Amino acid sequence: MYKDFLKPLFLDRVQTLIQYQLETTAELMKRTISKAMMELTSDMNDSTMQCERNLASFVWTESPADIVMADIWQAASSKTLMDCGGLMLKARAFTPAVQNLCHSVDEKLRLLLEDTESYVQAAESEPRQDSDVFDRFADTPDILKFMQQSGVKCVQEILSYLTEQLHLWEKSLTDIPDPITSAITENKVLLTARTCAAMSEMTPHLQRCILALPDWNKHASFKLTKKFRSQKPSELPEWNSIHMKLQQCQMTAYRIWMEYTYKQIMSGFSEQISSVDQNAILTSLTRWEEVQITEEAEEGKKFSSKIFVPVQASWHLQTLLYRLCDDLNKIGIQALPRSVVQNLLVKVTDGLITAYEELLALRGHHKCTNPLSQPEVLQELFNFRFIQLIIPRKGEEEIHKKYQQRCQTVLSQLEDIVDPFDLDVFSPYIQANLSKQAQRSSVIFGALCHLDKLGGAGAGSVGGSLSGGLRPLLSGQEPHNVLSLISCPNRFPLLPLGSQHGSRGGGNSALTTQPLKAQTMSRTADGNGPSLTSMVESTLPSSSSQADLSSSFYDKMEKLGSMGSRIFSNISGKS
Structure with missing residues (x-):
């Protein structure tokens, strides 16, 4: 039933x-x-x-x-x-x-x-053995x-x-x-x-x-x-x-x-780099470095001259990259799927190279109305190579290979506009400034670099990626992406570590190798016991001693800590 x-x-x-x-x-x-x-x-x-x-x-x-x-x-x-x-x-x-x-x-x-x-x-429960009328x-x-x-x-x-x-x-x-x-x-x-x-x-x-x-x-x-x-x-x-x-x-x-x-x-990036308006050019203009070079004439005489070399990327490019980093950090880049960040960087780099191709098509030849001047070309060369440093795309996929080919084409067209002799003179200084700029901005633009392509920008050539100085991954595992920031050892040196030297002065050696003997502080007015001032002077090393010059910050803190603990222990004992 x-x-x-x-x-x-x-x-x-x-x-x-x-x-x-x-x-x-x-x-x-x-x-x-x-x-x-x-x-x-x-x-x-x-x-x-x-x-x-x-x-x-x-x-x-x-x-x-x-x-x-x-x-x-x-x-x-x-x-x-x-x-x-x-x-x-x-x-x-x-x-x-x-x-x-x-x-x-x-x-x-x-x-x-x-x-x-x-x-x-x-x-895991055992099945019921009895046959009840109602088995729930x-x-x-x-x-x-x-x-x-x-x-x-x-x-x-x-x-x-x-x-x-x-x-x-x-x-x-x-x-x-x-x-x-x-x-x-x-x-x-x-x-x-x-x-x-x-x-x-x-x-x-x-x-x-x-x-x-x-x-x-x-x-x-x-x-x-x-x-x-x-x-x-x-x-x-x-x-x-x-x-x-x-x-x-x-x-x-x-x-x-x-x-x-x-x-x-x-939005507006193509118009900014292609603009011929003087106000727009002055707005995006960055500081150039004055370099004094020495040249030798055919007669063997040497004469010096001054040249101006780009030091940093244009403001409109730095603003674009910083805004991109800010948008990524604002939404939690550490939790984004890696494919999302990669696809966004691919779209941005493709858009940047398209803007440069439009610039060369519009002002890259001498027959146009406003051709690019040599200073403008040098600055754009600096900008374009800076993009390649900050957002490297070195994958083996077909889309990355096509991107590299387009980059080489743009670089060749920009270099063809510059006088060959001037290009040979400017290139070493541009490459040196690129290394400095990439190193200085690698922390700010760290969100744009893939985690497996980080490293010191000054370690390798300027034309390469930022991955030159990074250790290889262990056992082929993909690195974590929790709160990712680029590592820059040149800007963040290691903290000094306290070291114990075997041979020091007699008084200072006793301070670092043996516990301090308990001393008695007197609260009486007769001043029989050692005063606080004398205890501090006897504990701290002499400023003129060689041991003080060789001791580290942590050694001094250790001595001060020992002195403080001894003083307060004596005070508590008196009370």
Whole structure:
């Protein structure tokens, strides 16, 4: 009777409850997303959403929750992303709004799993041996399968809503030229991308629903992400399908942002480098270095002359590169997929070389109305080689090979305009200044260099990339991209380390190799004991001694620390 009449009703009721909970979860997620987007549309100076507009303020602001000291001894395999503290969330660019969105979904799904616990038998539980009339765990496979299918539909409904919003925002960025509206829309697109990335990592109960796992307990959910990350995608087809859809939505959002950013950065650059307006030329003009050279005439007489050589890139180029770095750092470049940064740099470099090709086509020959003068060509040579240094593209792909060919063509055309004798004279000084400029600006423009192509700019030739002085990667592993900055050892030397020399002066040797003997301080007015001044003078080394000249800063701090501890110990003993 149960199997024929009650079981279908019972199963249908459970499935109805599951379906209702998942539909409610999807609606809650959409309402929460809409609320977050409305808060982004509010006052731009609102501090509560400031970190959503500029992740740099969120990433580089310390908070007590950055490191969770209570779980410091907890094994890494038993931690989720939320257990790792705020520092890990900042590294992954999961802002408070993203955390709130994922937490609301995961909490609803946790309650759903708790409700279904009464009707789902755990996988490790022993099967029932007795044949009762009513077996509440008999429908476990059907319930889990239905929960999996409904969970997939729930995620698809959320993604459909996000995709629809992305299309509307893409059209808004294209059709509405208002800068404030575009900035708000840009923040919405980026928040959508971060949300899609976080849903794969910050919703363990969503993973459990999609994977149809019966054991939903907390201990198992801790190990869920680490366990299934080690498996191949083919072993988890259900979750891999959802993960790929989330990633696809994320990449769609980043594509919209990338196209908008490229248009904003490159707007007006071709006009700036091709402009013949004197005011525009003076605005972008940079300092040139005065160099005195000595030449020898045919008669053997030597005479000196002065030449002016470019020292740094033009202001419009430096502004473009700095704006690009600022935009990348503002959205959390450490959490961006590597392909997004690479594609953006490819688009920017292609746009730059196209601008130079247009410049040469317009003013690169003597028959044109305003041909390029030799000083302008020297400055553009400096600019173009500076671009090659800061954004190296040395890949083996066909797109990079074509880019290198275009670069060689542009360089050849620029060099052909300069007098050959002058080019031989100017080239060494231009290359030296390029090395200095690349080294000085490598930290500022570090976000534009790939992590596997970093190094000292002055180590290799100017025509090469910045990767000349970098150590090879160990075991072929790809380096991390957490808060990436270029390494520049020339600008950041190592701190001096304190060293203990074997032979020193007698008094100073006792200070560094033996503990100081306890001395007594007297508080009486007769002054029998040593005074504080005499103790300091006896402890500190003489300024005229050779040991003081050879001792480091850390040795002196060690002596002062020993003196202070002895003084306060004597004071506490007296009291």
